[in-house]
Amino acid sequence: MAIVEAKNIKKTYLQGKVKVEALRGVNLMVDKAEFVALAGPSGSGKTTLLNIIGGLDLPDSGNVIVGNNDFAKMNPSGLASLRLHKIGFVFQAFNLIPVLSAIENVEYVMLLQGVPKTERYDRAKAILDDVGLEKKYDRRPAELSGGQQQRVAIARAIVSGPAIVLADEPTANLDSKTGEGLVLMMEKMNKEKNVTFIFSTHDNMVMEYARRLVTIKDGLIVNDEKKN
Amino acid sequence: MYAILAWRNIWRNPRRTIVILLAVIIGVWSMIFLGSLMRGMETQMVRNSISTLTGSIQIHHRDYRNDPVVENSMDDIDNLDKALSTSLGQGGALWAKRIRVNAVASNARHSGGVILVGIEPEKEAKISFIGKAVTSGRYLKSEDKNKIIVGRAFLKKFNTKIGNKLILMSQDTKKEIASKAFRIVGIFSAESESVEKQFIFVPISQADGMLKMGDKISEVSIILPRLDITGKEETRIARKLKAAISNDTYHVETWQQLLPMINAYLEMSGFFLYIWYFVVFVAMGFGIVNTTLMAIFERMREFGLMKALGMKPFQVIKGVVTETFFLLVIGITVGNILGFLSVAAIARNGIDLSALAAGVEMWGIPRKLYPEIWAQDVAVAGLVVLVLGLLVSLYPAFKAARFTPTQAMRKY
Numbered sequence: 001m002a003i004v005e006a007k008n009i010k011k012t013y014l015q016g017k018v019k020v021e022a023l024r025g026v027n028l029m030v031d032k033a034e035f036v037a038l039a040g041p042s043g044s045g046k047t048t049l050l051n052i053i054g055g056l057d058l059p060d061s062g063n064v065i066v067g068n069n070d071f072a073k074m075n076p077s078g079l080a081s082l083r084l085h086k087i088g089f090v091f092q093a094f095n096l097i098p099v100l101s102a103i104e105n106v107e108y109v110m111l112l113q114g115v116p117k118t119e120r121y122d123r124a125k126a127i128l129d130d131v132g133l134e135k136k137y138d139r140r141p142a143e144l145s146g147g148q149q150q151r152v153a154i155a156r157a158i159v160s161g162p163a164i165v166l167a168d169e170p171t172a173n174l175d176s177k178t179g180e181g182l183v184l185m186m187e188k189m190n191k192e193k194n195v196t197f198i199f200s201t202h203d204n205m206v207m208e209y210a211r212r213l214v215t216i217k218d219g220l221i222v223n224d225e226k227k228n
Numbered sequence: 229m230y231a232i233l234a235w236r237n238i239w240r241n242p243r244r245t246i247v248i249l250l251a252v253i254i255g256v257w258s259m260i261f262l263g264s265l266m267r268g269m270e271t272q273m274v275r276n277s278i279s280t281l282t283g284s285i286q287i288h289h290r291d292y293r294n295d296p297v298v299e300n301s302m303d304d305i306d307n308l309d310k311a312l313s314t315s316l317g318q319g320g321a322l323w324a325k326r327i328r329v330n331a332v333a334s335n336a337r338h339s340g341g342v343i344l345v346g347i348e349p350e351k352e353a354k355i356s357f358i359g360k361a362v363t364s365g366r367y368l369k370s371e372d373k374n375k376i377i378v379g380r381a382f383l384k385k386f387n388t389k390i391g392n393k394l395i396l397m398s399q400d401t402k403k404e405i406a407s408k409a410f411r412i413v414g415i416f417s418a419e420s421e422s423v424e425k426q427f428i429f430v431p432i433s434q435a436d437g438m439l440k441m442g443d444k445i446s447e448v449s450i451i452l453p454r455l456d457i458t459g460k461e462e463t464r465i466a467r468k469l470k471a472a473i474s475n476d477t478y479h480v481e482t483w484q485q486l487l488p489m490i491n492a493y494l495e496m497s498g499f500f501l502y503i504w505y506f507v508v509f510v511a512m513g514f515g516i517v518n519t520t521l522m523a524i525f526e527r528m529r530e531f532g533l534m535k536a537l538g539m540k541p542f543q544v545i546k547g548v549v550t551e552t553f554f555l556l557v558i559g560i561t562v563g564n565i566l567g568f569l570s571v572a573a574i575a576r577n578g579i580d581l582s583a584l585a586a587g588v589e590m591w592g593i594p595r596k597l598y599p600e601i602w603a604q605d606v607a608v609a610g611l612v613v614l615v616l617g618l619l620v621s622l623y624p625a626f627k628a629a630r631f632t633p634t635q636a637m638r639k640y
Contacts, residue, residue, distance in 0.1 A: 056536055056633045077540060084538025091536075091637070094529045099236035104229065111229050112538055156537075 003163055003196050004030040004053055009062035011048055022048040023059070024219035030164075030198060035190045037210030038200040045219045046200035047168050053198065054087050054166045055079040067163040084112055088157025088195075090167035095153035096141040102148075103128060103137040106156045113160060127155040130192075131185055147178035151185060158189050165189075167199035171206055183209045234550035241523070248519040249559050252613065255512040256563025257570070259505050259609035264571045264599035265579070266501055270494055271600050274457055274483065276419050279357040281345070281427070282486050283449035284321075284462050285469065290479045292446060298329055298401045301444035304475055308448060311472035315465070320453035324351035327435040328446040331398035333428060338386045342428050344396055346435025355451040358416060358429060365390040365414035372431050376410035379424025380417050390415060396428070400439045408438040419595060457494065459484040501605070505612050512613065513620045520552060520624040531628050532636025541629035548628055552621035553614075560610050567606075571599045 011023040022045045030036055038046045051057040052064060055071060064071040067086050071079065083089075096105045106124035115123070128137060131151040141149050150170055157165045167186065171179030183206050190197045199206075207213055215223035238245050278284060287308065292300040302308065305325075312323055327346035332339060349368040353359025358377075359367065368377055376394055383389065393409050400406035410430060418424050436443065450469075456462060462482040470480045484491040524531070531544060578596040 051634050054536070080535065080538050080540050082538075083536065089536050091533070094533060094637070097233070097530060097533070099233065099240060100229075104232075107229065109537055112543070 001032070002029040003032045003067055004028065004198070005063075005065040006049070006053060007063045009049065009052055009059045009064065011045075011052065011057070011059050013048075021219050023052070025062070026216070026219070026221055028053075028214065028221065028224075030196060032163075032196055033190065033194045034196050034198075035187060035209075035211045036196075036198045036214060037207050037212070038198065038214050038216055039202060039207050040200075040216035041202060044216045046216055049216065050166050050168050050198065050200055053164075054089060055083050084109070085160065086163045088160070088162040088165040090150065090153045090157050090165065090170045090199075092169040092172045096149055096156075098141050101138045101140055102133060102144065102152045105141070105152055106159050109156055109160045123159055124155075127159045128152070130189070131155045145178070146174050147182055150174065150182050154182070154185060154189065158193060158195055161193075162195065164196040164198060167197065169200055169202070171201065171203055176205060179203065180205060230547060230550060234547060235554055237523070237527075237547075238551050238554055241526075244519060244522065245555070248515055248555060249562075251512050251515040252556060252559025252617075253563040253566065255508045256560050256609060256613055257566040259508055259612075260564060260567025260601065260606060261570050261599070262504065263501055263605040263609065264567070264601045265597060266497055267602050267605065268598050268600040270497055271455070271457055272598065273490060274487075274494070275455060276357075277487050277490055278451070278455070278483050280418065280420070280423055281326075281356050281358075281449065282483050283323075283355060284452040284455070285450040285466050285480060285482055286486060287448040287450075287469070287473070287478055287480050288446070290477050293479075293481075296329060296446070298399065298439050298441065298444075298446075301327075301401075301441065301446055302448075302478060303442075303444045304478075305443060305445065307473065307475060308478075311469060311474075312448065312450075315469045315472045316450065319465075321450055321465070322351070322354050323448055323450040324348045324355050325432065325445045326352075326447050326449060327432055327439065327441060327444075329398050329435075329439065331396050331428075333382075333386070334395050334397070335386055335388055335393065337388070340385070342382070342396075343426050344398060344435060345427055345429050346432040347429055348432050352429075355449055357418060361416035361418060362414045363417045365412070367414055368429060368431055370431055370433070372413070372434070374408070374410050374434065375413045375430065377414035377416055377429045378412055379421075379427065380415050381421045381424035382428065383412075383415055385425060388412065394428075396430075396438070398439060401442070401444070402440055406438050406440070408434070410434075459491075502608065505609055509612055509616050513616060516552065516555075516617055517620050517623060520548065520621050521627070523551070524548065524624050524628045528628070528631065528636045532631065532633045535631075535636065536633040544629040545622070545625040548625035549618055549621055552618060556614050556617040560613055563613075564606060564610070568601065571601055575599060 006026060006028040009023050009026040013020045013022055026049055038049060040046050052059050053066065066082065069082055074082065097108065100108060103124045106127060107120045110120040110123065125137065128134065131154060133148060133151055136144060136148060144152065171182055174182060186197055187209055189195060201207060212226045214221055289300040289302050316323065325348055329344050331342055331344040333342045349370055353367065362377060368375060388394065390412050392412055394412060395407060395409050397405055397407040452461065452465065459482055466480045466482050473480065534544065575598060578598040581597050582595045
């Protein structure tokens with residue numbers, strides 16, 4: 001049973017006075033617990049597709065269903081609620097709130113969900129331990145390395161038990177060793193927590209770890225390969 | 229955690245926060261301080277006017293104020309005494325009877341119009357300025373015969389001195405010219421030079437004898453233990469007195485009715501004070517909006533992130549408004565403290581306005597101004613800044629809430 005169904009997605013942007021067709025009819029089905037990489041050059045439409053799957057943007061035409069929630073039937077408030085409870089996000093940069101510590105950043109999503117204070121703290125602590133940041137609870141983002149910040153972002157994305165985690169080029173600003181460590185962490189979370197991961201990348205090293213590689217070019221999926 | 233986040237956010241740019249805080253602090257301080265000067269002036273104006281013979285309440289014959297002649301006197305003294313005792317006896321109010329008529333004073337060098345005031349010296353000393361105003365010679369006694377006290381400016385005008393004679397002339401109850409010679413025993417000083425020139429005081433028995441009043445009086449002046457600048461207490465007691473007197477020919481009037489210009493000034497001044505508050509706030513409000521907008525545009529990506537995580541627009545608005553709330557509370561608190569401290573610093577010695585005294589004495593404005601903080605002004609200043617401050621912060625808050633996550637993260 002697919003946890004993500006994107007059917008015939010089209011999206012056009014206006015860049016100044018120029019129309020840019022970011023997606024030209026994309027079809028994608030993702031099953032639960034898949035570890036999917038969206039690969040492609042810059043401007044291919046990877047980020048646009050992730051944004052649409054995550055409910056951050058709406059397609060001009062086509063349909064998206066995530067965990068039985070049909071986006072076409074939802075208003076912005078409903079989409080916000082869906083993102084809060086069902087979808088985790090890891091962005092390329094500016095992932096964390098700078099004035100909150102690592103543990104507070106992880107707690108933040110649970111705060112929005114209305115989780116009680118003690119439960120928030122315990123769960124945040126546990127997930128930070130899982131991602132190897134047991135001694136960094138009270139550090140602010142400025143006191144963490146790039147890789148550590150992304151780990152906190154992953155911890156925040158997973159702590160609320162989402163159906164899917166969307167990561168937009170999570171290793172783009174990291175060196176190769178740190179980037180590899182991050183992907184391994186994501187893979188670990190995928191296997192241990194059974195969370196579906198869909199991440200975009202143009203890093204070959206990262207693509208190696210994906211169990212399914214979807215290649216996008218000029219707004220269309222040109223290849224969809226499942227690896228053993 | 230919303231409060232923690234808001235608190236930390238306002239200190240992300242300490243310099244900018246301090247600048248806007250200073251604007252709020254100075255604004256609130258100016259509201260409190262200038263308000264206290266205005267209220268101090270109002271209170272002292274009223275006090276000066278009341279103590280310069282007006283009193284809190286006066287009782288007259290109904291025609292006396294339009295025509296202050298001896299014919300318009302009160303003769304039902306027993307009824308008056310009874311009404312005063314029953315209505316005012318327990319409350320700490322004090323009163324005194326007077327004869328007050330226009331007269332002509334003359335000596336060898338000068339003559340001029342004056343207001344002759346016949347007083348009960350011991351009672352009058354407790355209700356008006358005259359008891360403490362004698363600066364040379366001595367005050368009057370009830371048993372004094374042919375003794376008079378005059379103002380310093382009068383003395384200068386008439387080129388006379390203590391011990392010299394003064395002739396007073398007026399019309400008596402038999403419509404004959406009455407005249408009597410008095411000897412000056414004391415000189416008084418007043419806030420206003422015109423009071424010193426206008427009023428002369430003799431024992432009531434002497435005025436009664438000269439004018440053949442036969443125990444009639446011109447007025448009763450009453451002073452209440454506490455001044456109510458709104459006049460509500462005076463009005464209440466005046467009504468009570470009127471009912472107790474039950475004589476339609478006698479009017480009971482409060483200081484507000486007796487001093488309509490001062491009353492009108494007080495009403496206007498309260499209005500102007502609140503206009504000042506509004507003007508200060510408008511200036512401050514631009515700073516609040518500007519600073520909040522800057523802070524929001526700097527953090528637009530962060531707002532995009534928060535909305536991507538599932539934060540709803542009203543939560544974004546709540547966050548921004550909470551930040552403004554903290555700023556305003558700090559600004560109002562420190563502004564109030566500075567206001568109280570600056571008022572305390574000048575409360576003992578006041579501000580010397582004697583350079584302006586000649587121009588403003590007709591209003592009863594004192595030569596030394598002592599500030600007075602009113603609780604309602606502090607509350608209104610705080611509320612104006614807080615409520616309007618939160619309202620103006622809604623504009624940048626709505627701006628932050630309006631952007632979609634992708635717009636915010638892409639644009640900024």
